[in-house]
Amino acid sequence: KQEVTQIPAALSVPEGENLVLNCSFTDSAIYNLQWFRQDPGKGLTSLLLIQSSQREQTSGRLNASLDKSSGRSTLYIAASQPGDSATYLCAAPNYPGQNFVFGPGTRLSVLP
Amino acid sequence: ETGVTQTPRHLVMGMTNKKSLKCEQHLGHNAMYWYKQSAKKPLELMFVYNFKEQTENNSVPSRFSPECPNSSHLFLHLHTLQPEDSALYLCASSQVKQTTDGYTFGSGTRLTVV
Numbered sequence: 001k002q003e004v005t006q007i008p009a010a011l012s013v014p015e016g017e018n019l020v021l022n023c024s025f026t027d028s029a030i031y032n033l034q035w036f037r038q039d040p041g042k043g044l045t046s047l048l049l050i051q052s053s054q055r056e057q058t059s060g061r062l063n064a065s066l067d068k069s070s071g072r073s074t075l076y077i078a079a080s081q082p083g084d085s086a087t088y089l090c091a092a093p094n095y096p097g098q099n100f101v102f103g104p105g106t107r108l109s110v111l112p
Numbered sequence: 113e114t115g116v117t118q119t120p121r122h123l124v125m126g127m128t129n130k131k132s133l134k135c136e137q138h139l140g141h142n143a144m145y146w147y148k149q150s151a152k153k154p155l156e157l158m159f160v161y162n163f164k165e166q167t168e169n170n171s172v173p174s175r176f177s178p179e180c181p182n183s184s185h186l187f188l189h190l191h192t193l194q195p196e197d198s199a200l201y202l203c204a205s206s207q208v209k210q211t212t213d214g215y216t217f218g219s220g221t222r223l224t225v226v
Contacts, residue, residue: 004154034214042219043118043202049214089155093211099145099168100211102155 002027002094004103012109017080021106023073023090030093033073034100035064038087047075047088080110115139118203118218126226127193133221135186135203141216143209144186146178149200149220161186162209193225 003026013019023033031052036044048064050057050073056065063076073090087107091100116137125131135144146158160168161180175197177189186203200222204215 032211032214034211036217041200041222043116044204044215044217046214046216091215098210099157099160100215101157104154 002030002092002101004090004092004101006088006090006103006106008106009104010107010109012111013080014111015080015082017110018076018078019080019108021075021077021088021108023075023092023103025071025073025092025101027092027095028068028071029095030068032093033064033066034091035062035073035075036089036091038089038105040087044089077108080108082110082112084108084110116203116205116216116218118201118221120221121219122222122224124224124226125190125193127195129193130189130191132190133188133201133203133223135188135218137184137203137205137216137218139205139216141205141207142183143206144180144183145204145206145215146186146188147202147204149202151199155202158188160209167209190223193223195225198223198225 005024007022034049035047048057050064050066061078066073087105089105091102119134143162148156158172159178179187200220202220203218207213
């Protein structure tokens with residue numbers, strides 16, 4: 001069964017910093033991985049869906065990479081802003097083609 | 113209206129009440145999911161429906177009863193809940209019961225059992 005972990009659990013940075021959030025998964029036989037953002041008490045907003053064939057996906061200041069061989073994905077946020085403050089979750093398939101398993105999330109605070 | 117819509121946004125119910133959560137998607141997806149998010153815990157998958165058929169029940173207590181009348185609507189019927197059932201309940205949908213195109217989530221229903 002797929003297990004997903006995220007490091008760090010919480011992160012606090014000053015505005016303007018570039019930062020990296022990490023996601024690890026145990027079953028590397030996946031063909032995609034999805035990153036989400038969640039504001040307090042709200043639903044999940046999809047940020048990036050990265051396919052294993054792509055290895056990398058970009059949207060604005062966000063860049064996600066996927067390394068199946070090492071069981072890792074990273075989310076890079078450039079020039080962080082206070083509006084980026086939220087919890088970031090990654091999700092990997094339980095096994096190819098089946099439902100996503102979610103990590104516990106990284107709670108990010110960007111200080112003005 | 114587009115995306116995945118959940119109602120109500122907030123619900124307070126007593127342990128003897130019966131209530132229902134509703135989820136509606138306007139994306140033309142064929143798979144729908146219920147997740148539970150408790151404080152300081154990862155998202156827990158509850159139920160999966162694919163083309164209106166339930167394909168997964170993740171050992172959920174019978175006091176939670178899902179219903180999927182068509183591919184666009186998903187309900188979660190609640191009865192005789194416990195205080196520990198208080199959580200954020202999230203609905204999601206995908207094109208089919210696979211992760212190929214990713215999931216789209218609703219805004220959730222914050223449930224408080226008193």
